[in-house]
Amino acid sequence: MDAADPCKSELLRDFRRSLPMELLKAREAAMSRFRPMLRDHGFTEQQWRVIRALSDYAGIDATELARHSFLLAPSLTRILQYLEGENLVTRRSDARDQRRAVFSLTRKGRAAFDRVAPYSESLYANIEAEFGRDRLETLYTLLSQFYHTLAAAEEDAGSAG
Amino acid sequence: MDAADPCKSELLRDFRRSLPMELLKAREAAMSRFRPMLRDHGFTEQQWRVIRALSDYAGIDATELARHSFLLAPSLTRILQYLEGENLVTRRSDARDQRRAVFSLTRKGRAAFDRVAPYSESLYANIEAEFGRDRLETLYTLLSQFYHTLAAAEEDAGSAG
DNA sequence: TGAATTAAGTTAACATGTTAAGTATACTGC
DNA sequence: GCAGTATACTTAACATGTTAACTTAATTCA
Numbered sequence: 539m540d541a542a543d544p545c546k547s548e549l550l551r552d553f554r555r556s557l558p559m560e561l562l563k564a565r566e567a568a569m570s571r572f573r574p575m576l577r578d579h580g581f582t583e584q585q586w587r588v589i590r591a592l593s594d595y596a597g598i599d600a601t602e603l604a605r606h607s608f609l610l611a612p613s614l615t616r617i618l619q620y621l622e623g624e625n626l627v628t629r630r631s632d633a634r635d636q637r638r639a640v641f642s643l644t645r646k647g648r649a650a651f652d653r654v655a656p657y658s659e660s661l662y663a664n665i666e667a668e669f670g671r672d673r674l675e676t677l678y679t680l681l682s683q684f685y686h687t688l689a690a691a692e693e694d695a696g697s698a699g
Numbered sequence: 700m701d702a703a704d705p706c707k708s709e710l711l712r713d714f715r716r717s718l719p720m721e722l723l724k725a726r727e728a729a730m731s732r733f734r735p736m737l738r739d740h741g742f743t744e745q746q747w748r749v750i751r752a753l754s755d756y757a758g759i760d761a762t763e764l765a766r767h768s769f770l771l772a773p774s775l776t777r778i779l780q781y782l783e784g785e786n787l788v789t790r791r792s793d794a795r796d797q798r799r800a801v802f803s804l805t806r807k808g809r810a811a812f813d814r815v816a817p818y819s820e821s822l823y824a825n826i827e828a829e830f831g832r833d834r835l836e837t838l839y840t841l842l843s844q845f846y847h848t849l850a851a852a853e854e855d856a857g858s859a860g
Numbered sequence: 861t862g863a864a865t866t867a868a869g870t871t872a873a874c875a876t877g878t879t880a881a882g883t884a885t886a887c888t889g890c
Numbered sequence: 891g892c893a894g895t896a897t898a899c900t901t902a903a904c905a906t907g908t909t910a911a912c913t914t915a916a917t918t919c920a
Contacts, residue, residue, distance in 0.1 A: 557826070557839060558729045559748070559769055564842040565722035566769075567849035572719070573878085582878090582905065587720070600869065608720055608727075613906055615870055620905090637868045637915045662718070669848050677841045678718060681725040684838060687830050688728035734908085743875065743908090761899065774876055776900055781875090798885045798898045 571661045579654045584609060586654070588617050592627065592643045593651045599638045626650060732822045740815045745770060747815070749778050753788065753804045754812045760799045787811060 569583060576586050584607070591606035592598075598606070604614050618641065621627040626647035632638035643651065666674055730744060737747050745768070752767035753759075759767070765775045779802065782788040787808035793799035804812065827835055 558726055560839055560842040561722055561726035563769060563846045565719055567846045568719045608724060668852050669845055677845060678721055680838045681721040684830055685724045685728045691829050
């Protein structure tokens with residue numbers, strides 16, 4: 539029942555039908571480390587993704603922000619409204635394209651990022667130490683390949699259809 | 700910019716801070732194949748997980764069902780209430796333990812499973828064909844190891860604290 | 861130029877995720 | 891056999907996920 543030598547035949551039996559759930563379980567295993575820490579600092583996982591994205595890319599519009607934080611537009615709209623209300627984020631409308639709004643961290647938002655980021659780094663370091671750097675790197679590479687492979691096929695289907 | 704030979708230094712730069720998001724992106728790449736199909740059949744992803752679990756393990760209680768479908772108790776409660784309302788699932792209380800309720804698929808629920816499962820299998824087969832069986836197997840194994848490694852450490856921390 | 865189309869966000873409606881608190885039943889030890 | 895505790899859900903409250911519809915601004919093209 540434990541993970542020392544997982545029964546490979548059972549693993550293969552479930553293989554074809556549970557990859558998304560295995561991705562979910564792996565992600566939850568990681569996030570259960572981060573969520574309590576973020577909560578202690580008053581952030582949800584998604585709010586933190588937005589703040590982190592704005593820390594890397596200041597002054598980007600909502601479409602780019604959605605891409606970097608991997609959030610759907612309606613979720614991002616709500617999160618930005620909340621973060622603006624907390625004075626963590628500011629919105630300016632783009633003079634060249636009135637449809638667009640561009641966002642940045644406020645001083646308070648940047649301070650929040652600087653305060654929380656070290657805890658985040660530390661938790662990642664723990665995970666790396668537990669799972670092993672090489673295996674983690676292999677996993678990361680495979681995930682990236684998986685995403686790009688399936689996303690590319692999606693695009694082909696879209697342009698062909 | 701494409702995935703043929705991803706810039707490894709950039710990959711490593713983001714490595715420490717974005718594993719959960721890479722897991723999320725990979726999962727979304729897979730689920731974006733399944734969600735429209737499930738929707739056409741009137742199910743959400745989570746409702747389908749419950750039906751699939753009950754197809755494998757008939758007559759289990761909510762705790763086991765939560766474990767097999769990887770849902771939190773409050774979500775499962777709501778989903779089971781909905782599925783009961785649709786006459787897809789039945790609930791019986793356990794005579795030996797009145798706290799427990801055990802669940803099974805109705806005839807209609809089983810029919811729904813039999814109707815949808817082939818589409819699901821077919822989409823998995825596509826993914827396997829696109830990404831490659833060996834790589835998919837490696838990915839699956841790494842994900843399982845990752846989950847068990849982090850979950851085990853969690854338990855240790857829990858029993859130690 | 862002006863109608864049709866596209867793009868960028870937002871809103872709406874409903875389902876689920878997450879945490880905390882609540883309720884009822886079972887168990888445990890004295 | 892009863893108080894204290896643990897278990898198995900359930901409810902509540904709020905945030906996000908998902909799809910569709912809507913609004914406004916830019917673009918296209920006849």
